[in-house]
Amino acid sequence: MASIVVIALVLLLDIFAFVLAIGAEQRRSTADVSQDGAGRSYCVYTTDASTWYGVGALALLLAGQAIAMAASRCFCCGRALSPGRWRAFSGVCFIICWLTFLIAELCLLAGSVRNAYHTKYSDYFINGPPRCAMLRKGVFAAGAAFTFLTALFTELHYIFYAKARSAAAASPPIIHGGGIGMTRI
Template sequence: MASKLLMATIFILDLIAFSLAVAAEQRRSTATIKQDNEKDYNYCVYDSDIATGFGVGAFLFLMASQAIIMLASKCFCCGNPLKPGGSRACAVLLFIICWVFFLIAEACLLAGSVRNAYHTKYRTIFGGEDPPSCETVRKGVFAAGAAFVFFTAIVSEFYYVSFSNAKASFEPYGGEAAVGMAVYK
């Protein structure tokens, strides 16, 4: 039987990670082009950088959630063998899917946080034809991270339940390894 305390802990960590990723998408940096007082050059002015902190927080909470679920299941490959059957097959499939979603979510959150923290220092001289390139994180990067955090949360919960069901009643064969023979008369 799956531990309800562990599942509640994982759910709370994933919920916090999802909320932080959504907040990061809402508060990502934007930039405006300003002119200096002497009107010699243009430069970029960025608003608050709080989305970087939200993205890093979501990254860390999701990582903690994944670490706890993998420690509880002994990363699927260590520990006692699992009972053959549908629960084991489902656990293997969900284990792989869980890691794929986790890696995509972490990549989106990390890339979005790094890109959001980068503020260009580029300036253009007055009379220059091109305005400065005020680069910011693309819209939807943190939202994609939030979506994959959500998928990871669902799949990891199902993975742990399937793993627990496959582990619950399996007892390895403890009998004789040789073939039993009847008495010949």
């Protein structure tokens, strides 16, 4: 049977990662052009909290994935699972959870790095106001969406893995009256 502690812990970490990713999207840095004492234009950025929200979401999602993979022995280590639908479902969810995990981590990492990048003076090279580097809208939202999908498929993978593991632990039934009966020799 699946461990309730593992399911709850992974779900809690993934929910916190999702909330932080949504918070990072809401608190993205924006820039305004201002003038210094010498009359040069430069970029003034708002708060940089979304970078740390993104990094926090990245770390929590990584921790949840590590706990789930350690509990399921990364699907490939440990004793063999019995063939059947639970092993097949677990394998499909395993592949999908890793794909969504990688996409979520890349979105959160790219968003955090790009949000932390600030330009100061850029009118030395161009005429007119400086181009202030800002993160596009939706990068952290995409990370949050894939964080949700990662949480869903990781939980499903672990539940199906536990069902397949318990099916493998049960002894096969002995069929009386049919067949050759070579198993008792």
